[in-house]
Amino acid sequence: MRAFTYTRAADTSAALGAAIQNPEAKFIGGGTNLVDLMREEVERPNEVIDINRLPLSQIEELPDGGLRLGALARNSHTANHLLVRQRYPVLTQAILSAASPQLRNLATNAGNLLQRTRCYYFYDITAPCNKRQPGSGCAAIGGFNRIHAILGTSEQCIATHPSDMAVALAALDATVQVQSANGQHSIPIEAFHRLPGDTPEQDTNLGHDELITAIDLPATPFATSSLYLKVRDRPSFAFALVSVAAVLKVADSQIKNVRLALGGVAHKPWRAHAAEEILTGAQPTAEIFRRAAEAELQAAIGYEHNAFKIELAKRTIVRALTTLTERHLA
Structure with missing residues (x-):
């Protein structure tokens, strides 16, 4: 150091x-x-x-019924906060699936969003990496790429974003509150992180001289019916090969509202808009779940060691939606 x-x-x-x-x-x-x-x-x-020392660790209700998560609130406090557990269980589940209790006690909400990829080659300063040294190349594309991205990749980078919390926030349509010298502004969570494109060194749209102050969750009554499903190599302290954050409202045998986000598959939490479009208004059946998953993964590109993620992602989507539907019918 x-x-x-x-x-x-x-x-x-x-x-x-x-x-x-x-x-x-x-x-x-x-x-x-x-x-x-x-x-x-x-x-x-x-x-x-x-x-x-900044006063940014509070978790409090918003006037519209939403919830504001302080940027410096620790992950463990956020996951176990009564209102988070009651209103946004997918967020609690996502946070508790990550890291270890010791790390969750120390890690902050803002830091979770800003953590960088766990790509082997990014951490190896002897290997070429466009995220670490723009223009040097991407060793992962022709190297060992089992944990790498299958959606939204570029010739410059196939790294994945490691956060579980951010995937749940994407499914909840969260908003990141940002302070700069020019004042306060908001960034929708889907626009906060970036795909690699030609500038993989830029993980987010947050400026160097900007500071996250809070993360706002909108009032979403049907978010009580939500689930975070994480597939990984071992039961604990492992990053997702594929994960799904699902929020589902079923009434009168019809999907009235659905939000899906995927983790472990892209440079940013991946909002599954194609799948959501197919699911909305449909009857909740295994066939429609599979059709939606197929549509979402249609553009996926597998590499030598991670092509299995394409089918794994489809099956994880189906399983998450099936589990939530069964809870509705129970």
Whole structure:
């Protein structure tokens, strides 16, 4: 790890001011990803700005019945908050499926959204990686790519986003609240993360001198019927090969509303719009679930070691929807 300056911000203005003055600085909350990257010299900030004193850890109801998750609220607190568990069980399930209790006790909500890919070659500073060094190439495309993306890839990058929480937030139509020197603005969660395109080094649409202050969940009564299904190599402390966040409303033997997001398959949480379009208004049957899954994965591209993910993703979608439908009928 290289030497760096440590700065403790007393308030939001001080944190933003320090970031504006130093383009090489990084904010640090829990540090569960940043510190690892610094140890491996993947990230090399000359200054870290500690934002833990900022009053951004509250979880509170919004006037419209939604819920605001403070950026610095710890993942464990968010997952176990009574209103989250009652109104948005998919989010609780997603967070609790990730990492370990010790890491969830330290990791923050904002940091979870900003964590970087776990691609082997991204972490290996001796390997070419366009995310780490633009223009150097993508070692994963011709290398061992079992954990890599099958949707939204480019010739520049096939990495996946590692967050479970962000997949659930995508299915819940969350909004990220952002503070900059110019004021506060909002970014819909689907527009927050980026596909690789020609600029895979840019994971999000958050500026260097911008700070996440909160994540807002809209009032969605049918979100009580939701599920996070994660397929991984081992039962705990493993990233998703494929995951599905599903929110489903069934009434009068018809799907009235559905939201699906996939994890482990793309550079960002993947909102399954094609599947949702087929499902909305249809009867909840195994046949329509499979048809929707086929439509969503139609554009998927498998590589040497991860082509199995295409069928796995289809089956995971079907299983998640089947499980939720059975709960409706129980």
